[in-house]
Amino acid sequence: MSPLPGTRAIPAGxxxxxxxxxxxxxxxxxxxxxxxxxxxxxxxATESPTVVEGAPLYDGPLGIMSTQSEQTAQQAGDVVRTREYLVRFAADCPWLREGLLVKVTNGHADVDLTGRTLTVIDAQLGTERFQRDVVCRDSTETPTA
Known part of the structure; x- marks a missing residue:
């Protein structure tokens, strides 16, 4: 209910x-x-597997912010480090479901993000949004010596 008749608490648009x-x-x-x-x-020629990505679902600006401190676990003799990030896209970005991959092409101030591939683990929705938000996980395996 609006505080004044004929008005809206959040205006259209x-x-x-x-x-x-x-x-x-x-x-x-x-x-x-x-x-x-x-x-x-x-x-x-190189005796190695090849991977060719399909057409990109989005290619453009984004913002990344860490939301969780690094977590470590042992898996099959390797140390696996994970960290979660809030990844923000332009509002007109299509909905991004869980399991999609975000390849960072420019980490801006944190250049160590450049080249990383993050996996969407939570596709967030909302009735009002200024941007498209998803939570992603970055998993880095570190082989043990």
């Missing part, structure tokens, strides 16, 4: 009005791929 401001804060860049659209093969 609220998200669209604020989306350009949120997009202006996206100082990194990345590409989103669906791993189900990959094709794999074999390169006889």
């Amino acid at each position: 609220w998200s669209a009005h604020h989306a350009p401001v949120a997009e202006g804060a996206l100082n990194g860049a990345g590409t989103v791929y669906d791993p189900d659209l990959r094709t794999t093969g074999w390169d006889d």
Whole structure:
């Protein structure tokens, strides 16, 4: 219920009005791929497997913020380190489901993010949004000596 008859607490167009401001804060860049659209093969010259990503679902600005301290676990003799990140995209980015891959092409101030591949683990939805938000996990395996 609105406090005044004939008015709304949140005006129509609220998200669209604020989306350009949120997009202006996206100082990194990345590409989103669906791993189900990959094709794999074999390169006889290098004797190694090949992977070709399908068409990107998104390619553009993003922002990344760590939301969890690093977690470590042992798996099959390797130390696996994981960290979760809130990844923000422009408001017009399509909905991104769990399992999609975000390849960071520009980590901006944290260049160590550049080249990392994050996995979407939580695709967030909302009735008002200035940007598309997802939670991603970065898993890095460190072989033991």
